[in-house]
Amino acid sequence: MGFFVLIAYNQFMKQIFLVLVIFFISSCSSENKNTLNANLLISPDFNKKNFFIECTVADGVSLIDINFLLSTTLKSNFFKNKGSSLKIYFPELENLDKFILQIDGNLDDSIYMEFVNTLSLNAIDEIALCDFNEVEFKSFKYKSFNKSSENSFKDGVKNYTNAEILKCKYNPGYNYGTFRIAIEKFLYEIDLLNIHYEFTYLQEDANDTHFIWINSFYNSDYSTILLNEWINNTEAINIKKEFLENAKCTESSYYRSFLLV
Secondary structure, eight states: OHHHHHHHHHHHHHHHHHHHHHHHHHHHHHHHHHHHHHHHTOOOOOOEEEEEEEEEEOTTOOHHHHHHHHHHHTTSOHHHHHTOEEEEEEESSSSOOEEEEEEEEETTOOOHHHHHHHHHHTTGGGTEEEEOOOOOEEEEEEEEEOGGGHHHHHHTOOSSEEEEEEEEEEOTTOOHHHHHHHHHHHHHHHHTSSOEEEEEEEESSTTOSEEEEEEEEOOTTHHHHHHHHTTTOHHHHHHHHHHHHHEEEEEEEEEEEEEOO
16 A cells, blocks of 8 residues: 555656746746847947948049048048048958948037038049948947057057958847847957957947948957967857857958048
8 A cells, every 4th residue: 555655656746846847947938038038128329320431443543542532531620520530441452443431420420421522522433433322320339458468569560450341130039139248258258368459330220130240450460369369269169159149140341441530
């Protein structure tokens, strides 16, 4: 009799255990779902707006011609007065056939049309065919400046920055709110490297599924540092997996960028 009572008791305990397991799993699932839903509500803290002007260089035009055009345009002080900046990107190729102008301004600036009008007055159409699409990107950036690498940075300083522009799209069910944790991990790890780095995140709208990610490297030996200290790092591999879980980058282009003002 005691044997059957023991069997019944064991079956009862198994049922209790099964109920507890199901409850625990459903609780975790609910908690994870609630966390994911909460993250989806988080938006980027944008503090800048950007415009990109993509240009194709006309036949027979040289770098000197482009430099003269921009120098003439920048004689006006509207960039300096409004606290905005202008960068130019050249593809990392020997032939000069394209370039991109990036206007970086405060959220309340109205500098774009003023700059475009000044370019037109200086006959940019004789230098290049440009796409003035007026698409406004809101942005924020993060700079990593490792003081321990200051001397080596000065030794390898250059008058341009190596830049990578990635055009990406969030996977279904993901947005900046879910992605920001991976971004924070990435920036924390970058801070540990012996490197000068700037990251810029851009979107037309916080609810847009598309975004632009710009990597800017100021060290001459940045690729060696990344290869030796980052690429095969366990944390780097894990962060890459989190990136791929959140988004897919469909286009990546490398440039040399120059800060003009």
